[in-house]
Amino acid sequence: MIIKLANTKKTLLAGGFVSKNCRTDLVTVYNRGIMVERKNIGIVGLGYVGLPLALACADVGHLVHGVDIDPTKIESLRQGQSHIEDVPSDAIKKAIQAGLLTFDTSFSNISNCSIVIICVPTPLDVTHAPDLSMLELATKSISPFLKTGTLVVSESTSFPGTLRNFIKPIIVSHSSLKENEILLAVAPERVDPGNKSFNHQNTPRIVGALDIHSRGLATNFYRTISSEVIEVTQPEVAEAAKMLENTFRQVNIALVNEFSKIGNVMKFNVYEAIEAASTKPYGFMKFVPGPGVGGHCIPVDPYYLTWSSRDSGFVPELIEKANEVNREMPGYVVNRFLNFYSEEKDVSFGILVAGLAYKPGIADLRESPAIQIFDKLKELGYPVEWYDPSIESFLNLPRAELNQNFSAVIVTLRGLHLPVDRWLARGTKIFDCTGEYREFAEIEQL
Numbered sequence: 087m088i089i090k091l092a093n094t095k096k097t098l099l100a101g102g103f104v105s106k107n108c109r110t111d112l113v114t115v116y117n118r119g120i121m122v123e124r125k126n127i128g129i130v131g132l133g134y135v136g137l138p139l140a141l142a143c144a145d146v147g148h149l150v151h152g153v154d155i156d157p158t159k160i161e162s163l164r165q166g167q168s169h170i171e172d173v174p175s176d177a178i179k180k181a182i183q184a185g186l187l188t189f190d191t192s193f194s195n196i197s198n199c200s201i202v203i204i205c206v207p208t209p210l211d212v213t214h215a216p217d218l219s220m221l222e223l224a225t226k227s228i229s230p231f232l233k234t235g236t237l238v239v240s241e242s243t244s245f246p247g248t249l250r251n252f253i254k255p256i257i258v259s260h261s262s263l264k265e266n267e268i269l270l271a272v273a274p275e276r277v278d279p280g281n282k283s284f285n286h287q288n289t290p291r292i293v294g295a296l297d298i299h300s301r302g303l304a305t306n307f308y309r310t311i312s313s314e315v316i317e318v319t320q321p322e323v324a325e326a327a328k329m330l331e332n333t334f335r336q337v338n339i340a341l342v343n344e345f346s347k348i349g350n351v352m353k354f355n356v357y358e359a360i361e362a363a364s365t366k367p368y369g370f371m372k373f374v375p376g377p378g379v380g381g382h383c384i385p386v387d388p389y390y391l392t393w394s395s396r397d398s399g400f401v402p403e404l405i406e407k408a409n410e411v412n413r414e415m416p417g418y419v420v421n422r423f424l425n426f427y428s429e430e431k432d433v434s435f436g437i438l439v440a441g442l443a444y445k446p447g448i449a450d451l452r453e454s455p456a457i458q459i460f461d462k463l464k465e466l467g468y469p470v471e472w473y474d475p476s477i478e479s480f481l482n483l484p485r486a487e488l489n490q491n492f493s494a495v496i497v498t499l500r501g502l503h504l505p506v507d508r509w510l511a512r513g514t515k516i517f518d519c520t521g522e523y524r525e526f527a528e529i530e531q532l
C-alpha cells in the first residue's frame with residue numbers, strides 16, 4: 087500500500103503513516119492499485135470487531151474516530167493499550183501518533199465522519215431471544231450527529247430485516263435527516279479472533295444496502311480495506327448470509343458432537359472414522375467434536391435466525407435441534423467425565439479444567455463451554471481449578487500451575503502443551519474433549 091500526499095511530492099510506504107498535520111482532504115490512498123479518497127470514519131464499539139476494523143482503516147490512511155461507552159477501554163486505548171489479542175498495542179500507538187486514530191466516549195466526532203460503522207454486541211436475552219438493546223442505543227447515540235451524505239453501516243450481526251426495520255426507523259426518529267437522505271448499508275463482519283491466516287485484507291466482504299447509492303459508497307469504502315467485496319441486491323441477503331455462515335457451523339458441530347455420542351455407545355473410534363470420512367475429496371467437510379460452542383457468534387447467531395424465522399411463521403426444527411445439542415454439550419461432558427472418574431472419587435488434589443476460553447489463544451470467555459463445565463463441577467461440590475495461558479484472572483481464583491498434582495484433568499482446548507505423560511505417571515485421570523491426546527490409551531476421549 088502506498089499513500090501519496092497530493093499537495094507534496096512525498097510518498098510513504100505502508101506502515102509509515104502520514105504526518106499528523108498533513109492536509110487530510112488532499113491525501114489519496116492507493117490500496118492494491120485502487121485509488122481511494124481518504125475518509126473520516128467513525129467506528130462505534132471497539133471490541134473484537136470494532137478495534138481491528140479501526141486499525142485496518144487507519145492502516146490504509148483513513149482518519150478513524152473510535153467511540154465506545156466503556157470509559158476504561160477508551161482510556162487504555164488512548165494510552166495505546168490494546169485489549170484484543172490480534173491487535174498489537176504498538177500498532178495502535180503508531181496510528182495515534184500519526185494522527186490517524188482517536189478514541190472517545192463522546193459521539194460528537196461522528197458529525198465529522200462521512201462513514202459511521204456500528205460494531206456493538208448483539209447478544210441473546212435470558213429467553214434466548216435477540217437482545218438488540220445495544221444496537222438500539224448505539225443507533226440513537228449517533229443519530230443526532232448524522233448529516234446529509236453520511237453513510238451508516240452496520241457490522242453487528244443480526245437477523246434479516248434489522249437494517250430496514252430496526253435501524254432505519256431509529257435514525258428517522260432521532261436524526262434531523264429526511265427519510266430519503268438516510269444512507270444505510272450492512273456489511274456483516276467475518277473476523278475470526280486468533281486466526282493468523284485471515285484478516286481484513288484477505289477476507290471477502292459482503293455488502294448490502296437500502297439503495298444503490300448507499301451500496302456504492304459502502305462498496306467503495308470496503309474495497310479500501312478488503313481485497314474482495316461482494317455486492318448483494320438487498321441488505322436482507324447480506325444479513326441472511328451471515329446467519330447462514332454461522333448456522334452452518336452450528337449444525338455441523340452439532341452433527342459431529344452427536345456422531346461422537348454414537349461412537350461412544352457403539353464403541354468405535356470416532357476420530358479415526360472422521361479422518362477416514364475426510365479422505366473423500368468432495369462433498370465432505372471435516373468438523374471435530376468438542377465440549378460445546380462459545381464466543382459471540384456460533385452460540386448466538388443461529389438463535390437470531392431461528393427466532394426471526396419463528397416470528398415470520400416457520401419453525402426451523404433442524405437448526406433449533408442443533409442449538410440444543412451444542413448447548414447441552416457441557417452437561418454431557420460432565421456426565422461422561424463423572425462416569426469415567428467415579429471409580430476413583432479421589433479429589434485430594436482437585437480437578438483441573440484445562441482451557442477456559444472458548445478457543446485457544448484468545449481471552450474471550452463469552453459463552454465458553456469450559457466455564458459451564460467448571461461451574462457444574464463446582465455446583466456438585468468438587469474442588470475445581472483452571473488453567474489457560476490466555477486468561478489472566480477468573481473469579482479471583484489463581485491460575486493453576488501445570489506442575490501441580492491433580493486428581494483429574496478435563497482438557498477443553500487444544501495446544502495447551504499439557505504435561506499429560508507426567509500426570510498419567512502420577513495416576514491423574516484425564517478426560518480429553520479435544521482429541522489431541524487420542525494416542526494415549528489411558529486418556530478417555532469425549
Ligand SMILES: NC(=O)c1ccc[n+]([C@@H]2O[C@H](COP(=O)([O-])OP(=O)(O)OC[C@H]3O[C@@H](n4cnc5c(N)ncnc54)[C@H](O)[C@@H]3O)[C@@H](O)[C@H]2O)c1
Nearest residue numbers: 131132133134135154155156206207208223224242243275
Ligand atoms: N467476536 C467475533 O468474533 C465476531 C465476529 C463477527 C461478528 N461479530 C459481531 O460483531 C458485533 C460486535 O461483537 P464484538 O465481539 O466486537 O463485541 P465486543 O463485546 O468485543 O465489543 C463491543 C464493544 O461495543 C461497546 N459498546 C456497547 N454498547 C455500545 C454503545 N451503545 N455505543 C458504543 N459502544 C458500545 C462495548 O463497550 C464493547 O467495547 C456483534 O454483533 C457480533 O455478533 C463478532
